[in-house]
Amino acid sequence: MSDQFLFATEVFINGLMSGVLYALVALGFVLIYKASGIFNYAQGVMALFAAMTLVGIMEGQVPFSHIINAVFGTEVHHFGWHVPALLAILLTVGVMVIFAWLVQRIVMRHLVGQEPIILFMATIGLAYFLEGFSDLMWGSEIKTLDVGLPQGGSFWIEDMSAGLGSDNFYGFFIDNLDIVATGIAALLVTGLVLFAQYTKQGRAMRAVADDHQAALSVGISLNFIWVLVWSVAGFVALVAGIVWGTKSGVQFSLSLIALKALPVLMLGGFTSIPGAIVGGLIIGVGEKLFEFAIGPMVGGATENWFAYVLALLFLVFRPQGLFGEKIIERV
């Protein structure tokens, strides 16, 4: 096999891996959009908030320590204990559930039946609020997150594949974290699908997603289901936050991964879970291969815009995305 082909393969595999990460974020959007028709702009910030909370709990940080210190003139920063990763993750899930309940109680409940654009604006407000709130609660410095996920290149894969090419080829470089992330994403999606298909709450969730009035008439509480959906989205945000946070540190830019999820959604369709996954993979692979093949000719940095151009093409030729429900206007 020629080295060029092997390099392309490596780029392809790495593209798949980063696609999985995009898909993780997009999944949170799809869940809420399907069940309530709300495009949740705050999904990215939710991932940031979840990751910051997780770090904060693990390191025994005192929440709101800046305010406390400023008001009372004290100097508290840490409780002085360390919480094991698993327990901290469970506690963070609890925090995300409370957050979901508050969002439903304080914001979304009062906007039932409003225009989608109004709901969208509400989530923009929510995003900015949550951004400031997480800074206030946990401080704004960049933190490292280590819940025990392996990091760095996989030597095993590198050694195994090194013999495939000539002496100039050193084997595939694949990040261990990416491999683990793929496993986590597969587990998450399987879990979500099983939940939606086979449990009472999952059935109710699908029912609400399909028709509010019909759902009410068979005895489903919309409020409960929406809290549930926001909680699940919060959980997905936490998973995305853990993976991205481990990869590039917990910092403000984490909330911007939401912007990468947008083209994924346009490709896969806003209403389809498989769509989010396939869309993520296509964009991940597409932007890496494009950078590899065309990038050098146009001066590089194509990864910054490739996804958006692809999304634009889809908007023109297939606005419902690959897997979205076909838009049919009845007259």
Next chain:
Amino acid sequence: MLDQSDSYVTDDGRTIGAVVMEMKNITLRFGGVVAIQDISFDIREGEIRAIIGPNGAGKSSMLNVISGFYVPQEGTVEYHGKPRPQMRPYQVAQQGIARTFQNIALFEGMSVLDNVMTGRLNHMKSGLFQQALWKGKAEKEETANREVVEKVIDFLEIQHIRKTPVGRLPYGLKKRVELARALAAEPKLLLLDEPMAGMNVEEKEDMSRFILDVNDEFGTTIALIEHDMGVVMDLSDRVVVMDYGKKIGDGTPDEVRNNQDVIDAYLGVAHD
């Protein structure tokens, strides 16, 4: 006059029991528009009770009051002799009151089977973790629920489309699936909002037969809205007639048919 708790036997041998639901002086307003004005009537156990009237008479509003979609400004709804507190639609459904809609509200993306299965949601008791592990109680419960659903599907003769997504079905069959979903809940009171609207003669006959059979076989109490006089008179035990939000007649089909106010409302006499 019959007392609240009295029962009687109809000509065709069905037993009509005590009063299940009583509407007392219901008034419903939308801003300045009075949709329902001071209406009282009752529904007895095991009967088919019709609410009829010309377009815009307030029939659907009345059904929405019973099922909790609208909250009346005045009046009380008594259920099994007790005044019902203000309830949300899902709570009403949990009390055993199932309904269908005039404009069909089905889960279009799901199969017929899944749609009917949602009717059983209130009968599923086991918790999330039991269901997740799919053990013991949850499994038995699922089987029991499936049995009820299959029985309803058989009964309404929709076996051949059980795997079809509802969105692909023609109008008449959608109406039948909606009825199936309501029946799957094994309701104590079944509310049908214009079950025959927009159907051809053959479909109307089918639907009439199903409504009669449901009432006969399961003893389900049914309240239905319809503006096709002929159909209603054949189906129902007692009829409430509404016009411009007021009750203008209440009684057996024969009594109502000979009521001068009712004749005027249907033939169109000028209101002064």
